[in-house]
Structures are given as structure tokens and as C-alpha cells.
Amino acid sequence: MLPAHRLVRALPLLLCVLLTGCAARPADTAGPDVRRAVADWSRTPPAALSGLPLDDWAYEVTSVRRDGVRALVRARLRYRLAGYDTAPGGSERELALERDGGGSDGGGGAWSVRSDRPAPDALPELWDQGPVSVVRGAHSLVLGGSGQSREALEAIAAEADRAVPAASAAWPRPWAGRVVVLVPASLDRMAQLLGRPADAYRGMGAVTTGRVGAGPGPADRVVINPEGYAELGGDGRRIILTHEVTHVATRAATSALTPLWLSEGFADWAAYRGTSTTPAQGAPELARAVRRGEVPGELPRAEDFAFGGDPQALARSYEGAWLACRLIAERWGEAALVGLYERAAKEPLATALPQSVGVDPAGLTKDWREALREELGQGLR
Incomplete structure (x- = not known):
């Protein structure tokens, strides 16, 4: 991470109303019909992700709770950005389902997903904050949050494309030679993605997330603070992105x-x-x-x-x-x-x-x- 002053993710979700005075069935007693509905949901990534090079998109159900015609599912979403992630990443999700045309006892029609959101103790993904814009560079994949202009994202992709060769020159060891950059709509949205207060990132231009050590896994994400980044001049933006891309390059050796x-x-x-x-x-x-x-x-x-x-x-x-x-x-x-x-x-x-x-x-x-x-x-x- 580098302070900016040095040079200085939503599907629109429907409200899920859970009945609170009824006895819910224990986990995994709702039968295969709920799981089948989740599997059907898995086959089509959200419209907010149109344009992303998604691969291995799947939900693994870990628990099911039913109240009549409603069900609440906990699932682990696994997905991979093709060409960038060497193994799928994960995200804990909570899906609310309803049974269409069924009676109050839950019999009858088919189950369908009404909402898909981060689990209560999980971090959101960029698309949870609105539609995602995609810009591909020579060495970069830039994903912009709701409201980010294509012009701004293209400029960041161009800077990231310059940062990758600079990092490779300093770190002459094998690495992917490409980077994923997330550009949320605001500092507050950035903080939501990272699970910390906004003040923890105020004055910073960007941070890098990822796990250290060698082995296949999801690519690191460089997360831009759009407010701090906007305050930088050309040299500052170059320094910030080269610094963060170097963290990506050296991750396997850290x-x-x-x-x-x-x-x-x-x-x-x-x-x-x-x-x-x-x-x-x-x-x-x-x-x-x-x-x-x-x-x-x-x-x-x-x-x-x-x-x-x-x-x-x-x-x-x-x-x-x-x-x-x-x-x-x-x-x-x-x-x-x-x-x-x-x-x-x-x-x-x-x-x-x-x-x-x-x-x-x-x-x-x-x-x-x-x-x-x-x-x-x-x-x-």
C-alpha cells in the first residue's frame, strides 16, 4: 500500500423478508428442489457482470433454511476471471428463494431465487454495488464500479499497462505479467469492498489485496481509491500503480x-x-x-x-x-x-x-x- 499524498462491487437486490415468529426447518431438510433452483441460478451470471471474462461460476450450497414458501440459502460462490485467475476465488453468499404458486405449506410450484447478496459476515463483490464496466488493456483488466466513466477506466488501464513492464524490469522473476484493477465508485465503496472504515484509506491512491506465497489462486486485485487517485498528477499515478503492481509481481516470493x-x-x-x-x-x-x-x-x-x-x-x-x-x-x-x-x-x-x-x-x-x-x-x- 502506498499513501496517495506521497506523490500523490450490485445487482439491484430485492428486499428479503424473513418470517421471524415461525420455527424454521433444520439445515438441509428442504429437499433437492431448493438446491436445484440454486444450480439453475448458477448457470447464468448476473446481468451486472456482462462483459467480464468469467469462468467456473458456481454456487456450493452449505445450508438451507425454509419457512413455508420462503427459503434462505447460504452458499459459497466460486468463480474465476479467465486469463487472470489461476484458480477460482470464493465469496460467501446468501440467496433468498420463494416457491411460485405454492400454498402456505410450501407445496406446489417451483422455487426461484429472489435475491443474491453477500452473506452477513462476508465482504461484497464489486457487482454488489451496481453494474460493472470492463476495460481490457495489453497487460490489465480494469473493472469499474457504477458511475465510473469509460474514459477514466481507459486511462487507468493505460497506466497499468505501463506499470507492468516497469515492475517486471525491477523483479526479473517469473510472474503472470498482468494485473486486475478494481475501480469502485467512491472511497466509501472501496472501504465496503475491503471491510474497513473509509478513514483507513483516506489519502491513499490504491491498495493491493491477495494472499502471499506461491501456488495457484485468484489474481491479486489492485483496488483504486477514486478520490485519492484523482488528486494525483501523472507522475503520482505512475508511482502509485507501479508500486501496487510490484506487490502483485512479488507476491509469490512474499x-x-x-x-x-x-x-x-x-x-x-x-x-x-x-x-x-x-x-x-x-x-x-x-x-x-x-x-x-x-x-x-x-x-x-x-x-x-x-x-x-x-x-x-x-x-x-x-x-x-x-x-x-x-x-x-x-x-x-x-x-x-x-x-x-x-x-x-x-x-x-x-x-x-x-x-x-x-x-x-x-x-x-x-x-x-x-x-x-x-x-x-x-x-x-
Whole structure:
């Protein structure tokens, strides 16, 4: 994730009314007719998804509750974006069904789905927020939420198409070489997709979601904050998307062991790589602190990257992480930085650093602090 100030999913759902004073039948006692209706529903993805390259669209029923002519189904939706997801992703859904032409005892006509929405404890999909627009780029698939103009989505696709080769140049390891970008209608809609308060993403341009480690799975999604992204200039948008696409590229080589300063710093290093951006230009908050004599005593910790606190302190953490990765690449070589990233996902940093760079954490910290004083200690007022 990268703060925007650094450069700075619905089918229209019918209301499902459940009878609350009646005794519902236990799970899975409604017979095959309800499940058959869900299977029929599975054969046709929602109209809101027209144009998406969908594959493996299916609902797996996990529970059924019936009250007369109504039924409530819990199901796991599995689907795959063809050409992007190497395995289906999942979404917990709640489907409300009614029996057409039946009597109050539930006998009679056929069951049909009346609504399909996220389960109470599940996150929504982009299409739950309205019709989805689709723009395909050379290396990207951009999915826009309700209200996003095609012009805006095409511009994001063009920027993502530039970010993919930049990330590949910095990360010379096999990866898919393509990216899925979600552009919800607003910051609030973005927060709904991610399951956190909007304030957690205010001031950010984009975030990347996905699971770390190797193996087949759904592709990472880069989720744009349309409000923060709109505040960026051309350079800022390039930096933001290259940073996030680099997270996608390095995901298979990232684990819970990977230090956040290395993950975030590498993504920034990839974004600034090949540009003329100086340390003072790319790290203004940290530069101001260094000139006040406030040189950080250690590399940024994981908690230093938490959002919702002091934005200047957060910026200094990202900037310091970038400059640590920049130092490694310039002093020991880009291959050493890439090798460190790979090793740090498999073994502690105290082991990975000497093996890939030749110094221990204390030595790297000392060299990093000296570089901060030399490169940021003067030039800005």
C-alpha cells in the first residue's frame, strides 16, 4: 500500500423478508428442489457482470433454511476471471428463494431465487454495488464500479499497462505479467469492498489485496481509491500503480517472514527506479526530520506502516524503507536486493542479509543511517 499524498462491487437486490415468529426447518431438510433452483441460478451470471471474462461460476450450497414458501440459502460462490485467475476465488453468499404458486405449506410450484447478496459476515463483490464496466488493456483488466466513466477506466488501464513492464524490469522473476484493477465508485465503496472504515484509506491512491506465497489462486486485485487517485498528477499515478503492481509481481516470493520495510521499500524502489527522483525529492518528510537532527535509530518496524495515525510518521516509514532498498541496490547491486527479497521470505532477516548482501542487520542499519545524513541532511528548507 502506498499513501496517495506521497506523490500523490450490485445487482439491484430485492428486499428479503424473513418470517421471524415461525420455527424454521433444520439445515438441509428442504429437499433437492431448493438446491436445484440454486444450480439453475448458477448457470447464468448476473446481468451486472456482462462483459467480464468469467469462468467456473458456481454456487456450493452449505445450508438451507425454509419457512413455508420462503427459503434462505447460504452458499459459497466460486468463480474465476479467465486469463487472470489461476484458480477460482470464493465469496460467501446468501440467496433468498420463494416457491411460485405454492400454498402456505410450501407445496406446489417451483422455487426461484429472489435475491443474491453477500452473506452477513462476508465482504461484497464489486457487482454488489451496481453494474460493472470492463476495460481490457495489453497487460490489465480494469473493472469499474457504477458511475465510473469509460474514459477514466481507459486511462487507468493505460497506466497499468505501463506499470507492468516497469515492475517486471525491477523483479526479473517469473510472474503472470498482468494485473486486475478494481475501480469502485467512491472511497466509501472501496472501504465496503475491503471491510474497513473509509478513514483507513483516506489519502491513499490504491491498495493491493491477495494472499502471499506461491501456488495457484485468484489474481491479486489492485483496488483504486477514486478520490485519492484523482488528486494525483501523472507522475503520482505512475508511482502509485507501479508500486501496487510490484506487490502483485512479488507476491509469490512474499511471506509472513518478509519484513514490511523490505516489501514496501522494494515496491517504492521499483516505482522510482529509472527516474531522476533524488532522495530529497522522494523522501521530503524524512528529509525534514533528518535536518532537525532526528535520524531514525532503526529500520521501520511493521507497526510503523499502520494507517490511521500520524500521516507524517507514516510517510517517513515508507520513505525510509525506499531509501534502504535504494541503498542496497546501489551499493551491492540490484541482484543482491532481489536475492534478499527471495531469501527473506524463507528465513530470518539476520540470516538472509549476510547471505545475500554481506552485512548483518546492524551493519545495514548503520550504513542506512549514514546515507540518510549524507543525502537528506541538506538541500531542503
